[in-house]
Amino acid sequence: xxxxxxxxxxxxxxxxxxVSRTFSAPHLVNPNTRSRVLAHAEELGYxxxxxxxxxxxGRTYNIGLIVADIANPFFPPLIKAAESQARKHDHHIFxxxxxxxxxxxxxxxxxxxxxxxxxLLVSPRMSNAxxxxxxxxxxxxxxxxxxxxxxxxxxxxxxxxxxxxxxxTALGHRRVALLGGPRGSWTSREIRRSxxxxxxxxxxxxxxxxxxxxxxxxGLTVAEDVLRAGATAVLAYNDxxxxxxxEGLLAAGARVPQDVSVVGIDDIMLSRLTRPKLTTVATPTxxxxxxxxxxxxxxxxxxxxTAQIQLQTELVIRDSTGRGPGPHSPADPGDAIAHGxxxx
Amino acid sequence: xxxxxxxxxxxxxxxxxxVSRTFSAPHLVNPNTRSRVLAHAEELGYxxxxxxxxxxxGRTYNIGLIVADIANPFFPPLIKAAESQARKHDHHIFxxxxxxxxxxxxxxxxxxxxxxxxxLLVSPRMSNAxxxxxxxxxxxxxxxxxxxxxxxxxxxxxxxxxxxxxxxTALGHRRVALLGGPRGSWTSREIRRSxxxxxxxxxxxxxxxxxxxxxxxxGLTVAEDVLRAGATAVLAYNDxxxxxxxEGLLAAGARVPQDVSVVGIDDIMLSRLTRPKLTTVATPTxxxxxxxxxxxxxxxxxxxxTAQIQLQTELVIRDSTGRGPGPHSPADPGDAIAHGxxxx
DNA sequence: GACAGTCGTGCAACCGCTTGCATTAATGGC
DNA sequence: GCCATTAATGCAAGCGGTTGCACGACTGTC
Numbered sequence: 001x002x003x004x005x006x007x008x009x010x011x012x013x014x015x016x017x018x019v020s021r022t023f024s025a026p027h028l029v030n031p032n033t034r035s036r037v038l039a040h041a042e043e044l045g046y047x048x049x050x051x052x053x054x055x056x057x058g059r060t061y062n063i064g065l066i067v068a069d070i071a072n073p074f075f076p077p078l079i080k081a082a083e084s085q086a087r088k089h090d091h092h093i094f095x096x097x098x099x100x101x102x103x104x105x106x107x108x109x110x111x112x113x114x115x116x117x118x119x120l121l122v123s124p125r126m127s128n129a130x131x132x133x134x135x136x137x138x139x140x141x142x143x144x145x146x147x148x149x150x151x152x153x154x155x156x157x158x159x160x161x162x163x164x165x166x167x168x169t170a171l172g173h174r175r176v177a178l179l180g181g182p183r184g185s186w187t188s189r190e191i192r193r194s195x196x197x198x199x200x201x202x203x204x205x206x207x208x209x210x211x212x213x214x215x216x217x218x219g220l221t222v223a224e225d226v227l228r229a230g231a232t233a234v235l236a237y238n239d240x241x242x243x244x245x246x247e248g249l250l251a252a253g254a255r256v257p258q259d260v261s262v263v264g265i266d267d268i269m270l271s272r273l274t275r276p277k278l279t280t281v282a283t284p285t286x287x288x289x290x291x292x293x294x295x296x297x298x299x300x301x302x303x304x305x306t307a308q309i310q311l312q313t314e315l316v317i318r319d320s321t322g323r324g325p326g327p328h329s330p331a332d333p334g335d336a337i338a339h340g341x342x343x344x
Numbered sequence: 345x346x347x348x349x350x351x352x353x354x355x356x357x358x359x360x361x362x363v364s365r366t367f368s369a370p371h372l373v374n375p376n377t378r379s380r381v382l383a384h385a386e387e388l389g390y391x392x393x394x395x396x397x398x399x400x401x402g403r404t405y406n407i408g409l410i411v412a413d414i415a416n417p418f419f420p421p422l423i424k425a426a427e428s429q430a431r432k433h434d435h436h437i438f439x440x441x442x443x444x445x446x447x448x449x450x451x452x453x454x455x456x457x458x459x460x461x462x463x464l465l466v467s468p469r470m471s472n473a474x475x476x477x478x479x480x481x482x483x484x485x486x487x488x489x490x491x492x493x494x495x496x497x498x499x500x501x502x503x504x505x506x507x508x509x510x511x512x513t514a515l516g517h518r519r520v521a522l523l524g525g526p527r528g529s530w531t532s533r534e535i536r537r538s539x540x541x542x543x544x545x546x547x548x549x550x551x552x553x554x555x556x557x558x559x560x561x562x563g564l565t566v567a568e569d570v571l572r573a574g575a576t577a578v579l580a581y582n583d584x585x586x587x588x589x590x591e592g593l594l595a596a597g598a599r600v601p602q603d604v605s606v607v608g609i610d611d612i613m614l615s616r617l618t619r620p621k622l623t624t625v626a627t628p629t630x631x632x633x634x635x636x637x638x639x640x641x642x643x644x645x646x647x648x649x650t651a652q653i654q655l656q657t658e659l660v661i662r663d664s665t666g667r668g669p670g671p672h673s674p675a676d677p678g679d680a681i682a683h684g685x686x687x688x
Numbered sequence: 689g690a691c692a693g694t695c696g697t698g699c700a701a702c703c704g705c706t707t708g709c710a711t712t713a714a715t716g717g718c
Numbered sequence: 719g720c721c722a723t724t725a726a727t728g729c730a731a732g733c734g735g736t737t738g739c740a741c742g743a744c745t746g747t748c
Contacts, residue, residue, distance in 0.1 A: 047458065076415040699740080
């Protein structure tokens, strides 16, 4: 039913190989023949079947992109950037959502493996060992995870967490809570490690709460734990949790930032729109999407690239952080700070 | 390099057709042979190549899903629902983002056509004529558009718009503005038609502003137009625009809802989190995603299904709407209304 | 005018898998 | 004990393309 290369060949009075070359190696066919073939192809509405081509060339011109949860506003800008970058190279993106489920991740990678030229694994939840194994089955670029020998794009969340905690301690906070992310998240571990070190250096106490679901609900449900811990400041694994936490705190009668300061991570669009506006660590998600696609496509050429690139993060101070009970650093004017500005 | 059916056949000492049948028609092969083949397949790590299978069977077990803008929070829940529904039927979803660009939509449909069993076209921007033409090239289910002869899932936004406008006029608003959506949007036309009729019936004046980009920015930039038009109430094409509008109004010194009431459409997650919380028309996006996948898969069986299903919408009254200058209906208690409740 | 070198095209194998048909062996009926 | 069934497997064509190789027709050179 669909029009194939054979139909075009018949109409143009040439062999199928000539039609094939008209599309995949035009310089090899006589300009006259070429235009005749193109005319017939156009007329018949012929479109090369990429899947059939892939069978023999091994190139599908598709890229798989696996995320934990599309509905988490952190991912769409990354997906969008990856998609438009892929399109520039005539590739398409196959997006899959794994519902934060490590087992599903593995299944999806395997299912996609044969129909894509490579897979972008964004914020994976599975183990390093499994990722290494999968990377032997299909070219893989990992985002938000660092594994020796695997090409990766990571955000410098360690620095982000450090600056966020320094911001809080400079404001005079001495009891800080950290809302951990989901189990299996490399980012969450990085944040925890960095926040702990920074808090210690500043002589502040850090209470770790979690792991938690990286959602608004995950933040909402731990509001009581935060209050019970006596924390006056909180760094959340991501903005969604931070926003949920603020809801929970307000519902429990605590004021933000007067009673409790809250810092998120990601700087999703939402963060500018809530009241109070969220102070957060901005991560360059679109840049990460583009970079990951570029790495994957470069990957194809000089086989076994294992480059890893790190993107910078920035603290964006808005309205959800203010002075704590302790002495605050004179360098940091606290609640008199410029709102919405970018620090560091 | 990848292990194929031939490797498994060799290892098991059977013909490739037997291996093939072990996977695609197990009842045709002797249980002993089958388990031997399965054991060798497992050992070698064999996975059937779906693309190769598709070449001959015509079934790819993939579904294309095309949205205007993944970063618009309206879409992710739909995508997520579609994906999990597709997975139940062992299908995968190919997501593409067209950047609100009608020309790109066409290109993407054509590019996907051969690698999917069908395409879900969500909130298309292209013309009906073009959609009809494409539906001859690949099974298509359209979401948020009604075209004779094309299977579709639509939300009853006409009713939603009517109830929203009735809500506003009942509160005493007599000058209502409508922020139109993007050009090419069927939903936008439906809303306009319904809102106009409802306003007329209620003796209110309706000013149409737009078309606009269906984004926060699109709403932000028309805040001045709204004030200039003297409207005391606004119905926006979607929540994102409504939220942007509120920002713009606040920035211009107007209070919401005291000076201007704002109603959105979609009930995206964000709407519960802004201040004031947004009154909006909830659309069943997840249900739409599931329904669309079901229709597409059913489509395959009894060829040429042209069923169209309509999903209901509901007004969710929150904090962005309040009394207007005119007499308000006693049936509607205005700003004393239960917040967050679901009306109608 | 003979020869080497291009250029353009056709031929046929093949990518990994499915499937109609042929073949063989085992089963059962009488 | 013979024939008709049935079950299990092999054979080979083909899905829609790509590509190495061969071949013929032109070029230009001397």
